[in-house]
Amino acid sequence: MTRVGVDENLAAELLTDFPAEAEIVRLPRTILSPLEVDFWILPFYRRDAEASFRQLRGVKVAQSLMAGVDWILPWLPAGVTLCDGRGIHDISASEWVLAAILASMKRFPLYRDLQNKQQWRGFATVTDGFLSETGAQRGQYTVLGEDLGGKTVLIVGYGSIGAAIEARLTPFGVTVERVARSAREAPKVSAVSELRELLPQADIVVAIVPLTEATRGLIGAAEIALMKRGALLVNAARGPVVATDALVEALEQQRIRAALDVTDPEPLPAGHPLWTAPNCLITPHIGGSTPGFIRRAFQFGARQVRRFMAGEPLENVVTDAGY
Ligand SMILES: NC(=O)c1ccc[n+]([C@@H]2O[C@H](COP(=O)([O-])OP(=O)(O)OC[C@H]3O[C@@H](n4cnc5c(N)ncnc54)[C@H](OP(=O)(O)O)[C@@H]3O)[C@@H](O)[C@H]2O)c1
Numbered sequence: 001m002t003r004v005g006v007d008e009n010l011a012a013e014l015l016t017d018f019p020a021e022a023e024i025v026r027l028p029r030t031i032l033s034p035l036e037v038d039f040w041i042l043p044f045y046r047r048d049a050e051a052s053f054r055q056l057r058g059v060k061v062a063q064s065l066m067a068g069v070d071w072i073l074p075w076l077p078a079g080v081t082l083c084d085g086r087g088i089h090d091i092s093a094s095e096w097v098l099a100a101i102l103a104s105m106k107r108f109p110l111y112r113d114l115q116n117k118q119q120w121r122g123f124a125t126v127t128d129g130f131l132s133e134t135g136a137q138r139g140q141y142t143v144l145g146e147d148l149g150g151k152t153v154l155i156v157g158y159g160s161i162g163a164a165i166e167a168r169l170t171p172f173g174v175t176v177e178r179v180a181r182s183a184r185e186a187p188k189v190s191a192v193s194e195l196r197e198l199l200p201q202a203d204i205v206v207a208i209v210p211l212t213e214a215t216r217g218l219i220g221a222a223e224i225a226l227m228k229r230g231a232l233l234v235n236a237a238r239g240p241v242v243a244t245d246a247l248v249e250a251l252e253q254q255r256i257r258a259a260l261d262v263t264d265p266e267p268l269p270a271g272h273p274l275w276t277a278p279n280c281l282i283t284p285h286i287g288g289s290t291p292g293f294i295r296r297a298f299q300f301g302a303r304q305v306r307r308f309m310a311g312e313p314l315e316n317v318v319t320d321a322g323y
Contacts, residue, residue, distance in 0.1 A: 001021065001022070001023045002021070002022045002023065002038050002039060002305065002308065002309050003022075003023045003025050003036055003037050003038045003039070003058075004018065004022045004023065004024055004025065004037070004038070004039045004040075004041065004305055005025045005027045005035070005037035005039070005040040005041060005056065005059075006024060006025070006026060006027065006041050007026070007027060007029075007041075007043050008026040008027055008028050008029065010026070010298075014294065014295070014298040015298070015302075017298065017299050017302035017303075018301075018302045018305055019302070019305060019306055019309060021309065022039075022305055022309065025037055027052060027056075029048070029052075030048075030051075031051075031052055031055035031056070032055075033055070034055050034056070034057050035055060035056055035057065036056075036057050036058050037056050037057070037058060037059055038058055038059070038060050038061070038308075039059075039060065039061045039063065039304075039305055039308055040053070040056060040059045040061065040062045040063065041063050041065065041298075041301050042062060042063065042064050042065065042072065044065060044066060045066060045071065047071075049071075049072070050075045053075070053076065059080050060080065060081060060308075060321070060323035061080070061081045061082075061083065061304070061308055061314065061323060062076055062080050062081070062082050062083070063083045063085075063301055063304055064082070064083065064084050064085055065085045065088065065297040065298070065300070065301060066084070066085050066089070066288070067084060067085050067086050067087075067088070067089045067093075067160070067161065067210070067288070068084075068210050068211060068237075068238060069082060069084045069210075069318055070210060070211040070212065070238065073318075073319075076319075078319065078321060079321050080319075080321055081314065081317060081319065081320055081321040081322070081323050082317070082318045082319045083304060083314050083315065083316045083317050083318060084316045084318050085297060085300065085316065086159070086160050086316045087160050087300070087316070088293060088296045088297045088300050089160075089161060089288040089293060090160055090161050090163075090164035091164065091290075091292060091293070091296075092287065092288045092289065092290040092292065092293040093161045093164070093208070093236055093287050093288045094161055094164035094165045094167070094168050095168065096236060096261060096283070096286075096287035096288070097161075097165050097168075097206055097208070097234055097236050097287070098165070098168045098169065100234055100236070100259035100261070100281060100283075101148060101153075101169075101204055101206075101232065101234060101259065102148060103259070103281060104232050104234075104257060104259050104281055105145065105146040105147065105148050105151075105232075106145040106146070107144075107145050107146075109281045148169075148172045148174060149172050149173040149174065150173060150174070151174050151175070151203040151204055152174065152175040152176075152177065152201055152202050152203050152204070153169055153174050153175070153176050153177070153202065153203070153204045153205075153206060154176075154177045154178075154179065154198055154199065154201070154202035154204070154205045154206065155176060155177070155178050155179065155206050155208065156179045156192075156195065156205060156206065156207045156208065156209060156218070156219070157179070157180065157207065157208040157209030157210075157215075157237060158178035158179060158180045158189045159180065159208070159209075161208050161236075162178065162180075162206075162208050165206060165208065166178070166187075177190065177198050177201070177202065178190065179191070179192055179194070179195055179198065180192070181214075192214075192218070195218075195223065196222070196223065196226055199223055199226040199227055200226050200227070200228060201228075202227070202228065202231060203228060203231055203232065204231065204232045204234065205219070205227060205231065205232070205233050205234065206234040206236065207219055207233070207234065207235045207236065207237045207241050207242060208236050208237050209237050209241060210237070210238075211237065211238035211240055211241060215237070215238075215241050216240050216241065217240065217241070217242075217243050218241050218242075219233065219235075219241060219242040219243065219247075220242075220243040220246055221243060221245075221246035221249075224243075224246050224247060224250045224255075224256060225250075227250075227255075227256050228256075229255055229256070230255075230256065230257065231256050231257070232256070232257045232258065232259060233247070233256055233257070233258045233259075234258070234259045234260075235258070235259075235260045235261065235262055235263075236261045236262065236287050237262060238262050238264075239260075239262045239263040239264030239265070239266050240264040241262075242260075242264070244263070244264045244265075244274065247274070247277075248273045248274055248277055251274075251277035251278055251279060251280050252273070252277055252278065254278055254279065256279075257279035257280070258277075258279065258280045258281070259280075259281040260274070260280065260281070260282050260283070261282075261283050261284075261285055261286065261287035262285050262287075263282065263285075266285060267284065268282065268284075303315075304316075308323075
């Protein structure tokens with residue numbers, strides 16, 4: 001009998017797709033004595049997952065239901081096959097990116113701030129770093145928001161979510177540039193070595209890479225300096241992919257704008273300069289989290305358990321221990 005370890009509080013309806021022949025082992029948040037588990041479904045981004053793992057015996061597969069496994073790799077032994085949740089975040093994360101872009105272009109955060117103050121104000125009296133820039137105000141016309149149509153969007157990390165972002169952007173009539181580790185064709189994806197050449201052309205830059213040693217600080221002071229004045233930087237990847245100090249400086253100088261679902265540090269402490277930086281929309285790392293995502297995650301987990309029990313190759317293998 002295959003023992004599948006899940007969180008003790010997991011709703012029964014999320015287990016309906018799991019094979020009846022599997023034994024579901026509900027794991028308490030604090031595991032006091034060792035428990036036998038063959039296939040471990042990790043809790044979502046819980047810092048105590050490592051402590052839980054130390055109390056598990058016989059784990060052959062650790063299945064993360066998140067796309068990023070940067071927080072698991074440092075402590076999971078090489079003898080355990082690790083699988084990630086690539087694909088199951090595509091809808092939720094790409095929709096967040098689209099919403100963040102549109103909200104920023106249409107200046108919803110600014111208007112929401114004015115609504116909270118019960119103020120009906122035109123731009124003439126609104127203090128915003130970009131209003132006096134060439135292009136933002138044209139002749140006699142006051143600009144109230146911006147179009148997404150016609151803009152150039154650079155997707156840094158053209159993987160599963162990156163492609164889903166492009167699919168959602170396409171109907172808006174934008175030009176999409178794509179960057180990944182290595183170049184490829186159809187569609188044309190540029191190598192990350194070309195990032196600096198591409199940055200000055202983009203109106204919107206979306207970071208959606210995994211956090212690795214190569215991507216830590218990928219968008220640093222030099223890259224931010226290459227962005228167009230007034231361009232929007234969207235970080236839906238991981239906070240440390242963008243150099244926080246350089247970002248704060250550029251925002252405070254009103255050179256660029258930002259929409260962030262992730263920050264460094266996280267959670268962002270009260271009083272941190274990012275909270276009050278101008279033209280910066282922040283959500284607390286919720287981009288991937290929707291009810292639909294949770295359902296898709298456990299449906300995927302159930303399919304992985306079936307593959308494991310049938311001796312078939314698993315999907316989304318990050319480190320293969322050949323169980
Ligand atoms: N905000 C949220 O709630 C949320 C939700 C889900 C995911 N995420 C983040 O999004 C990340 C991407 O997820 P995904 O499912 O799209 O992953 P994925 O399918 O593995 O795609 C990752 C992409 O990043 C590229 N990449 C990796 N290292 C790079 C580097 N050094 N320079 C440039 N590009 C690099 C890869 O290039 P190649 O194609 O050449 O390998 C690939 O195109 C996750 O790892 C996670 O950190 C955040």
